[in-house]
Amino acid sequence: MEQNKIEVIIVGAGPAGIAAGITLARANKKVLIVERGSFAGAKNMFGGAIYVEPTKEIFPNFLEDAPIERFNIEHRYVLLTKEQSTTISYKTQEYTKNSCSIIRAKFDSWCVEQAKKAGAYFAPNTVVKSLILDKGRVIGIKTDLEEYYSDIVIIADGVNSLLAKQLEMRKTIKPKNVALAVKEVYKLDKNIINERFNLNDNTGCVCEFIGYPMDKELGLGFLYTNKNSISIGLGIGLEDIKKQKLNVNDVLEELKKHPTIAPLIKDGELQEYSAHLIPEGGFKKIPKLYANGVMIAGDAAMLVNNLHWEGTNLAFKSGKLAAETAIEALNNNDFSENSLSLYQQKLENSYVIKDLKTYKDILNNIEPRSASFFGYYPKKIAEFFKIFTTVNAKPKKQEFRKYICSWFTDRSLRELICDIFTIIKSVMGVLK
Amino acid sequence: MNIDDKLNKLKYNCDTVSHLNPCAADCKECKSKICTIICPASVYEWDEENRKLIVNYENCLECGACKIICEKKSLKWDYPRNGKGVTFKLG
Numbered sequence: 333m334e335q336n337k338i339e340v341i342i343v344g345a346g347p348a349g350i351a352a353g354i355t356l357a358r359a360n361k362k363v364l365i366v367e368r369g370s371f372a373g374a375k376n377m378f379g380g381a382i383y384v385e386p387t388k389e390i391f392p393n394f395l396e397d398a399p400i401e402r403f404n405i406e407h408r409y410v411l412l413t414k415e416q417s418t419t420i421s422y423k424t425q426e427y428t429k430n431s432c433s434i435i436r437a438k439f440d441s442w443c444v445e446q447a448k449k450a451g452a453y454f455a456p457n458t459v460v461k462s463l464i465l466d467k468g469r470v471i472g473i474k475t476d477l478e479e480y481y482s483d484i485v486i487i488a489d490g491v492n493s494l495l496a497k498q499l500e501m502r503k504t505i506k507p508k509n510v511a512l513a514v515k516e517v518y519k520l521d522k523n524i525i526n527e528r529f530n531l532n533d534n535t536g537c538v539c540e541f542i543g544y545p546m547d548k549e550l551g552l553g554f555l556y557t558n559k560n561s562i563s564i565g566l567g568i569g570l571e572d573i574k575k576q577k578l579n580v581n582d583v584l585e586e587l588k589k590h591p592t593i594a595p596l597i598k599d600g601e602l603q604e605y606s607a608h609l610i611p612e613g614g615f616k617k618i619p620k621l622y623a624n625g626v627m628i629a630g631d632a633a634m635l636v637n638n639l640h641w642e643g644t645n646l647a648f649k650s651g652k653l654a655a656e657t658a659i660e661a662l663n664n665n666d667f668s669e670n671s672l673s674l675y676q677q678k679l680e681n682s683y684v685i686k687d688l689k690t691y692k693d694i695l696n697n698i699e700p701r702s703a704s705f706f707g708y709y710p711k712k713i714a715e716f717f718k719i720f721t722t723v724n725a726k727p728k729k730q731e732f733r734k735y736i737c738s739w740f741t742d743r744s745l746r747e748l749i750c751d752i753f754t755i756i757k758s759v760m761g762v763l764k
Numbered sequence: 765m766n767i768d769d770k771l772n773k774l775k776y777n778c779d780t781v782s783h784l785n786p787c788a789a790d791c792k793e794c795k796s797k798i799c800t801i802i803c804p805a806s807v808y809e810w811d812e813e814n815r816k817l818i819v820n821y822e823n824c825l826e827c828g829a830c831k832i833i834c835e836k837k838s839l840k841w842d843y844p845r846n847g848k849g850v851t852f853k854l855g
């Protein structure tokens with residue numbers, strides 16, 4: 333048994349696993365990161381952008397060394413109806429301050445290289461099939477080929493976490509606890525991207541698409557600019573996919589045809605199509621995070637803040653805190669549940685749990701009103717701007733009056749009251 | 765662009781056995797056949813003649829949606845072995 337033994341085994345080389353691995357290696361602990369893909373990133377997909385400050389906390393040198401695509405200076409919120417769009421855009425010149433687009437395959441590989449340099453061992457092409465238990469304590473992992481033993485196992489195996497399920501630390505995932513996302517990457521010359529989005533070689537733009545063709549569902553579209561490509565995709569709650577019998581690929585095809593979006597990716601050459609789940613359960617679905625000899629970090633622990641597309645930052649932070657807990661446990665030679673409960677405390681004191689708590693009811697509140705927020709209001713907003721910008725021979729006052737009346741006559745008054753109530757409830761929930 | 769053209773852009777290292785194993789008896793009883801509708805890679809097809817689910821597991825993107833949505837909760841879902849399956853070169 334001692335032969336294949338190491339201090340800590342980490343399952344999964346995503347942001348959570350790598351952050352845990354590098355933190356342990358820097359403290360001179362013996363750590364093995366196991367990854368089922370043929371390299372770190374091979375199985376991973378996201379929007380996406382990583383956030384500068386949380387990433388720096390793990391990789392202080394990343395702004396200089398990591399494969400970054402573009403620093404985002406613009407964030408557009410685009411409300412869509414079938415033919416129209418209304419855009420709100422926020423732009424800043426403080427471009428190295430907030431977020432940057434990355435390509436997961438390149439970035440995750442770079443991260444794992446840093447962990448290896450710090451002394452971590454890395455085993456790709458290795459699927460962890462199950463955890464080995466002894467008297468209720470996790471003492472190792474079973475892979476396709478071999479068994480490995482450790483004092484502590486950190487589970488960072490992502491949203492599907494078959495291992496957290498094996499331990500029954502997490503309940504079976506329900507459709508309403510995840511969203512299904514698809515994404516395409518289109519190759520485009522960087523000058524074309526710069527021109528289309530008003531950027532230079534280093535700056536980037538993020539778009540979020542709200543409304544059509546996801547006007548009855550809890551869903552959101554996204555677009556990110558990379559150096560020489562554009563990522564476009566969308567995510568829809570699996571519960572709504574089930575109810576409406578949707579295929580997300582078909583919905584993405586619809587989105588790409590929209591007259592506001594089609595020109596943005598025009599003439600691009602499709603490089604990749606991918607799919608991935610996003611945890612949506614939020615605070616209420618966070619599983620038990622520790623037990624004898626084991627901790628859970630990142631998506632496996634459902635640590636995602638959907639409203640802000642935040643996941644990598646929470647994964648980095650939870651991985652780091654799990655590693656710090658492991659370091660103390662190793663120093664005290666105590667791997668019991670009691671000793672590892674420090675992880676829960678650390679998470680509760682960090683922004684990770686605090687933020688998820690703040691947003692704990694929002695998706696639940698909005699979900700029943702999806703048709704309203706993603707269908708009706710984008711339409712009403714477009715209608716307003718149509719009246720406001722159209723010059724015709726009709727008196728303006730009459731048009732505005734008609735428009736205001738329509739808010740009360742389009743639907744039953746109950747709908748409007750429900751929406752107002754939902755907004756108040758959500759805002760109060762965040763501020764309380 | 766149809767789904768086959770999209771999947772053709774991907775790098776697959778196919779396993780020789782399927783990592784997706786539906787329960788044949790349950791599939792016969794299943795009303796919605798929801799897996800055949802929602803899979804983003806169109807992995808599942810219902811063969812009415814033989815009353816059997818066809819599983820093109822080679823095309824799987826390993827997202828996990830079918831496992832969670834399965835009407836009978838009986839779809840056995842695993843990862844392909846030893847780094848096999850799909851590789852995202854970008855992600």
Ligand SMILES: Cc1cc2nc3c(=O)[nH]c(=O)nc-3n(C[C@H](O)[C@H](O)[C@H](O)COP(=O)(O)OP(=O)(O)OC[C@H]3O[C@@H](n4cnc5c(N)ncnc54)[C@H](O)[C@@H]3O)c2cc1C
Nearest residue numbers: 344346347348368378379380381460490513630631643644
């Ligand atoms: C469409 C989409 C858009 C997103 N956009 C953003 C964004 O813009 N910004 C942001 O911050 N976050 C975003 N997220 C969320 C973010 O991607 C995740 O929160 C983050 O990747 C979680 O990191 P992780 O390390 O916990 O899990 P993952 O990144 O999923 O890593 C888990 C790893 O474990 C491996 N693994 C799993 N099981 C096993 C096993 N049994 N044996 C061995 N290895 C295993 C996997 O191959 C994988 O490499 C997005 C997610 C999606 C799906």
Ligand code: SF4
Nearest residue numbers: 786791794799834835
């Ligand atoms: S949803 Fe489940 S039970 Fe129904 S056909 Fe698909 S795999 Fe079979």
Ligand code: SF4
Nearest residue numbers: 803824825827828830
């Ligand atoms: S895991 Fe995803 S891609 Fe693979 S068969 Fe299931 S739904 Fe389709």
